Amino acid sequence: MYKTIIIIGLIALSHTISAQSNLQKNASYDLSRSLEQGESDIKIAEGYEKTAKEMLAKKDYTRAEDYFNRAKKLYEKLKNKDKIAEIDREIAKMYEAQNEVEKAISSYNDAGKVSRNQLQKSLNENDAQRLANSSNPRIQSDYIQQNLNLLENTANTKDRAAAYQQMADVNIQMNNKVEAIENLNYALKEVKEPVDVIKINQNIAKIYVDNKDYDKAIEINKKMVKEAQKSNDASLEIEQLQNLSSVYLDAEDKSKAISSLQQAYQIAIEQGHTIDAKHTTELMADYYTTNKESRKALSVYADFMNKLETLIKADSSLIDAQRFQATEDKISQLEKERALSEQLIRKKNITNYILIGSVILILVFLIVISRALYSIKKKNKRIALQSLRREMNPHFIFNSLNSVNQFIAQNNELEANKYLSSYSKLMRNIMENSNKDFIPLSLEIEQMKEYLDLEHLRFKDKFSYTIEIDSTLDTDAVTVPNMLIQPHLENAIWHGLRYRESDGLLKLKFENKNRYLEVTIEDNGIGLKKSREIKTEHQKKHQSRGQNNTLERIGLLNNLYNIHITIEVIDKAAPETGVIVVLRFPLTKK
Structure with missing residues (x-):
């Protein structure tokens, strides 16, 4: 009856409680501030953990478990296994304090599985086995002793004190009260x-x-x-x-x-x-x-x-209880706002990732397309280059066959055979390298020598030639465009030297000029001006096409290989006659 009077009195007068004292700045207050200020997940998780331990000290197990689980959820998000194991162990101890043995065993096992620290792993596994054998005090004492051995010489006084108290409980079950007091005194030294x-x-x-x-x-x-x-x-x-x-x-x-x-x-x-x-x-x-x-x-x-x-x-404790409830409500509201904010950020991030991914895909697509187009253009230029190079061959073949025909008409079978032999050797070299844009300088010189020998057979009384090679040039290592020199030799002979009344001279010179290979073709023929005057319209048209072919090839080579090949044609000034052609190639090695 008296107890009923007290309860009624408490209810009747509870409305008189007002906010007369400030809420103590405890863990829940700090947690509320952390949420309000949008602090990091690790800071919020620590706040949950501290609040849980505060509730545990007050034996408010329901709230303690709730805050421990909130902390664990954030530690899982952060992938912090050590803290997850620590929280699981605290939850296990809380269940054990409430005599919820099965739940405690499960939590100890969870802590053991997730723990990366071998000591903590063993402690949790032993505690799980200790509770699993609660009906057998002797086996329990073995597991407790294992933990005491593990904790010896460590700074973990909290678990060591708990182990001594557990051993004391087992001693009491076994009616060994002297040892129980002894173990409790050991525990006292640890706290x-x-x-x-x-x-x-x-x-x-x-x-x-x-x-x-x-x-x-x-x-x-x-x-x-x-x-x-x-x-x-x-x-x-x-x-x-x-x-x-x-x-x-x-x-x-x-x-x-x-x-x-x-x-x-x-x-x-x-x-x-x-x-x-x-x-x-x-x-x-x-x-x-x-x-x-x-x-x-x-x-x-x-x-x-x-x-x-x-x-x-x-009573500040009653006021604080009301304030704590208000703080808890605020924490719940702030958690909802934080979750909503994180959800919005996630959605925004997903949208950003999609946009960035789309831009990257478009860029990749454009790069692939541009590379494909560049590759196609490059292939087309290579085809055009080969086409221009091969365009020179029919003219050369036609001239050569005319020479053979001339030798046969003159009943000069020996010269015809000699010419055909040299011609076939030259043509074989040309054909073998017809698909190459660049060949070694030594091979180009060999081909030019063979060509000049053929032309000298044809125009024996018209010219002689010399080939001069710079001693600093490694002719096997240096490369030059295939058959780019030959058309200029042909022009010098056919449009300059063959019209001379006396013997002419053709000079072919290869020089190393400061990272450039300079090729000079010099003749003392009739010169450009006089050559144009005596040419037929057909000859002019053919020569023009030959010059354009050479210039197009140089343009394509420069574009394809990002190099700088130049050509300079100089008509000698009177009283000298003839033409000087200067070709400059970057010194490239195979």
């Missing part, structure tokens, strides 16, 4: 936080109570009350006074038991701890009721109800 120190000491005190060694239990509890006072944690001090009262009751020291509860109640009222005051009121009322002191029980409830409104107004 620093007041809450952990008090928790372990309480477990030691419980063992003493079970052994009816109340003096030691009371001594420990008194010590823990002082430890709580040092920590400036009123709730912790109230809890220790309640525990001390419980031990006094077990020791049948009723006056000290109720005195400890009254002290706890007074602290709760002074510090504005409504829930602690309510719980202590219930303990005192139960004590008085058990001892058949109903009036005192009613008086305790009445006192609590009289102070309740003031107590609630002063």
Whole structure:
């Protein structure tokens, strides 16, 4: 009945709670700020993790699990396996604290699978096996000992303290309370936080109570009350006074038991701890009721109800609870906004990727097309070059056959045979290399010598020739355009030297001129001007076509191979006669 009155009072007066104190800047507050400021995923994940641990300390397991899972989800997104394993282990410990053994085993196994650290992997696997064998304390102790061996000489005091406490629990199951106390004392050496120190000491005190060694239990509890006072944690001090009262009751020291509860109640009222005051009121009322002191029980409830409104107004924990709920709502809203923002960014990125991909595809397509067109143009130019080169051959063949015919008409069979032999050798060389744009200089010189020998047979009394080669030229390594020199030799002989009344001279010179090969064809024939005067229209037309052919070939070679071939034709000034043709080729090697 009295409990019902308290609950009704709490509901009736809860509307009087107002925002009279600032929300403590705890993990949830920091998390809210991080979300609001759009900080990185790693920062948000750390915020979730800290909030989960804060909830775990308050034994708010539902919220703790929720925040742990949010942190894990982000760590999975970040592919941070070490943090995923750490979160799975924390969740496993949380399930174990709630005695949800199957879930704890599953989480320990998950942590073991994902962990990249061999020590952590082994710890998690051993903990999973420890819980799987909870009905067999001896096997459990083996797995705990394995963990203690693994943790020896490491800085991991948290897991080492937990292992000693687990070993103490197994000792109690095996009714070995001396070893249990020993292991709890080992655990005490590993912890620093007041809450952990008090928790372990309480477990030691419980063992003493079970052994009816109340003096030691009371001594420990008194010590823990002082430890709580040092920590400036009123709730912790109230809890220790309640525990001390419980031990006094077990020791049948009723006056000290109720005195400890009254002290706890007074602290709760002074510090504005409504829930602690309510719980202590219930303990005192139960004590008085058990001892058949109903009036005192009613008086305790009445006192609590009289102070309740003031107590609630002063209770920052209740205000903070409301504020925390508001913060949680804000976190949820910010999470939705963040998720929406990320979704929009993803969509934008996908659109950008599609656009970039399309542009790249178009560029690739254009490059492929341009390369194909360039290749086709290059092939066409090669075909045109070969066509122009081969265009010279019929004229040369026609002239050569005329010469053979002339020798036969003169009954000069020996000269005809000699001419045909040289001609066939030259033609074989020309045909073998007809598909090549460039040939070694040595081969070109050989072909030009063979050609000049043929023409000298035909015009024996008209000219002689000389070939001069620069000693610095490696004629086997240097390459020149195929059959580009021959037409100029032919022009010198047919349109200049053969019209002389006396012997003429044809000079063919190859010189190394500063990264260029300079080929000079010089004759002392009748010259360009006089040659034009005595030519027929047909001869003029043919010569013009031959010159154009040569110029077109030079243009195609320059374009195809990105080189610079030049030609210069000079008509000698009087009193000299004849023509000088200068061809310049870049020095290229095969």
